[in-house]
Amino acid sequence: xxxxxxxxxxxxxxxxxxxxxxxxxxxxxxxxxxxxxxxxxxxxxxxxxxxxxxxxxxxxxxxxxxxxxxxxxxxxxxxxxxxxxxxxxxxxxxxxxxxxxxxxxxxxxxxxxxxxxxxxxxxxxxxxxxxxxxxxxxxxxxxxxxxxxxxxxxxxxxxxxxxxxxxxxxxxxxxxxxxxxxxxxxxxxxxxxxxxxxxxxxxxxxxxxxxxxxxxxxxxxxxxxxxxxxxxxxxxxxxxxxxxxxxxxxxxxxxxxxxxxxxxxxxxxxxxxxxxxxxxxxxxxxxxxxxxxxxxxxxxxxxxxxxxxxxxxxxxxxxxxxxxxxxxx
Numbered sequence: 001x002x003x004x005x006x007x008x009x010x011x012x013x014x015x016x017x018x019x020x021x022x023x024x025x026x027x028x029x030x031x032x033x034x035x036x037x038x039x040x041x042x043x044x045x046x047x048x049x050x051x052x053x054x055x056x057x058x059x060x061x062x063x064x065x066x067x068x069x070x071x072x073x074x075x076x077x078x079x080x081x082x083x084x085x086x087x088x089x090x091x092x093x094x095x096x097x098x099x100x101x102x103x104x105x106x107x108x109x110x111x112x113x114x115x116x117x118x119x120x121x122x123x124x125x126x127x128x129x130x131x132x133x134x135x136x137x138x139x140x141x142x143x144x145x146x147x148x149x150x151x152x153x154x155x156x157x158x159x160x161x162x163x164x165x166x167x168x169x170x171x172x173x174x175x176x177x178x179x180x181x182x183x184x185x186x187x188x189x190x191x192x193x194x195x196x197x198x199x200x201x202x203x204x205x206x207x208x209x210x211x212x213x214x215x216x217x218x219x220x221x222x223x224x225x226x227x228x229x230x231x232x233x234x235x236x237x238x239x240x241x242x243x244x245x246x247x248x249x250x251x252x253x254x255x256x257x258x259x260x261x262x263x264x265x266x267x268x269x270x271x272x273x274x275x276x277x278x279x280x281x282x283x284x285x286x287x288x289x290x291x292x293x294x295x296x297x298x299x300x301x302x303x304x305x306x307x308x309x310x311x312x313x314x315x316x317x318x319x320x321x322x323x324x325x326x327x328x329x
Contacts, residue, residue, distance in 0.1 A: 003102065003127075004095040011102065011125055015089075018110055019120035025086070028121045036086060036121065036139070043140040045076040051131040061180045062104030063111075064206040069136050070112035071208045072226065075279040077140035079224035081147035081216040084116050089123035090135040097132070105134075108184070116210070144216065149239035152221035152284040156298040158244060159289060161213065161281040163252035164229045165268060168275030169260045170205030173198065176264065183207060193263055197256035208279045222283035228274040230317045232282055234305050243303040244317075246296030248310050273307070 003011070012029070021028030024037040047069065049055055055065045070087070077084045089109070093102070113120060118138070173191075174181070181187055183202045188195060203209075213219070223236045229251075237244050251272050261268040284298055296307075305317040 001099040002095065003093060003097045003099065006099050006102075014102075014106070015120070015123075018106060019113070021121070022119035025119050025121055028119070029123075038139075038141065040141040040143055041082075041146055043077050043080050043082045043142055043146070044137065045073055045140075046135060046137040047073045047076070048133060048135040050133050057132075059174050059178075059180055060206065061108075061182055061184070062101045063108035063182075063184050064180075065134070066105040066108030066110075067112045067184075067207055068108075069134050070109060070116065070118070070138075071210045071279060073136045073138040074112075074116045074118070075208075075210045075224040075226065075281075077138055078210065078212040079147070079222050079281055080140070080142060081144060081213075081219070081222065082140040082142040083212065084118050084138055084140045086139040087113065087118045087120050088137040089120060090126075090133075090137075091123070092126045092128040092133040094130060094132070095127050111184075147216055147219050147222045147283070149221055149223050149236045150241075151219075152236060152240035152242050152298045153286075154242060154298050154300050156220050156284040156286050157288065157294050158233070158246060158296040158298060159283050159285065160225070160229075160252065160293040160295055161211070161283070162209075162278075163254050163257070163272075163293070164225055164278045164280060165272035165275050166201045166204040166254060166257050166260075167208065167277035167279075168205070168271045169257055169264070169266070169268075170201035170203070171277065172264050172266060172271075173201060173260055174205065181206075194256075194259060197259045200254075200256040201260050205277055208277070210279050213281060213283070218285045218287040218289065220284045220286065222281055225278045225280050225282050226276060228276045229278075229282070230273045230307075234317060236282065236284070237298075237301075237305050240298075241301055243299040243301050244296060244305045245299050245303070245308065246306075246317075247308045249308075250293070250295045252293050 026035045074084045225232045
């Protein structure tokens, strides 16, 4: 069945069935607006996924598209020290879209929404001429201090919540394979790589694990790494009016990334520093924090943003990473 046969009203009824109003939502999907009970600092963010820019239907399953849409927006809420609460969803799809695609997309969306404790409260559904576009707007609350990009000061340590580079390795591996993989079902053909390593990088891309920090009280600044470590570190430094020095030898390199990049013939350093799609948290603190990766320190703005390579040379960091209207695909 296609959307042209199913219809907008049936799709809206399916959304209402899957996503009933929850706590702090007197009125959810179905009226002209949703009604929310908000009593704390409110955070709001939005992310748009455009076909052939953020996802390729010949490489991604519908489940993965829906799951990633939620994760990308929730990551922004976590980067402010908040917790996600509510979501609006806008969907634009051609009328010949198969209902099976919509079902798979909503399955992925629902899985991620449940994992992050969200409530879908409304949105919009429209037809498109050719390509698909999905937009998620997520509202969150911050019960403590809001963490911004602008609070870092010289002497702070720089931390990562998790390794970077694996998601882009997953994308390059997926391009090499050339067809969608249901990694949500742990489905993977024999491709000459250790199975756990291949699944790890593919899931980092297709089903990104996004987690809040357990304690933000000692943090001075934070940003989520979605476009690449270097470009997002530069953004944090520009917002704070500081410089930074990180160390190549301190950048985490996982066994999975090492094996997959060797298989692909790609230098892992490039993916670690400029790959993007990681959705991990980059943050600063004057305290020594356990359980995270300390990769450098904040310095004075006049010293610039740089990385000390393994050979001891100093390399200046510019805006290296993904930037819309500059990169294609």
